[in-house]
Amino acid sequence: MTTHDPIPARLAALKTTPTPDLKKQWRELFDSEPPPFNRRYLESRLAYRIQELAYGGLKPETVRRLERLGEELDGGDKKKRGMRLDRDRPITGTRLLREWQGVGYVVTVTADGFEWQGRPYKSLSAIARGITGTRWNGWVFFGLKNHRGRS
Known part of the structure; x- marks a missing residue:
């Protein structure tokens, strides 16, 4: 007997979920108010959280190792971590x-x-051209910038 995993469908649905509903999901999954960031941020963090709750998160020893590595890189200066x-x-x-x-x-x-x-490729545009056979702005093709060139 095979079981259907609903998680991929939930993740795909995030792309078409209205923003107020994404914020509602945030409140349910994180038990906090959503941050004032853009929609893509909400989608990506919700996708991670859905998977984390369904499949499990990082092991405690992995979290400790990542924290140690971060401290080695920035000397424990949390402001530098966001840069x-x-x-x-x-x-x-x-x-x-x-x-x-x-x-x-x-x-x-x-x-x-x-x-x-x-x-390896130096540009996303070369990859987009390889996929489509036509010239594309790679950043636009992969949804990293809108058609007016803003992130």
């Missing part, structure tokens, strides 16, 4: 997901660019 050199660039390790003509594509952000299908 990123390139504000527009996603954090290394981020997976960008895009569906194009019914096919799902995954691109991973690396320290010096991006990786798609096991190959």
Whole structure:
């Protein structure tokens, strides 16, 4: 007997859920008021929390190790932790997901660019061109900027 996992459907539904309903889910899942950040932030944090509650979060020893590594990098200065050199660039390790003509594509952000299908790329535009066969602004194609170029 196979069981259906409802979590992927819940995650997919976040994209089309009205913002007031996302904020309601936030209150239910985090037991706090949602932060005044953009919709994409709410979606990503809710997606993580849904998975964390369903499948389990990080092990305590992993959390301790990450905290130690963070302290090594910033000397315990929590203000430095929030800083990123390139504000527009996603954090290394981020997976960008895009569906194009019914096919799902995954691109991973690396320290010096991006990786798609096991190959390194310097730009998202090159990957978007490889997927579509036409010229695209890679940041727009992957939903990182709107059509007017703002993040």
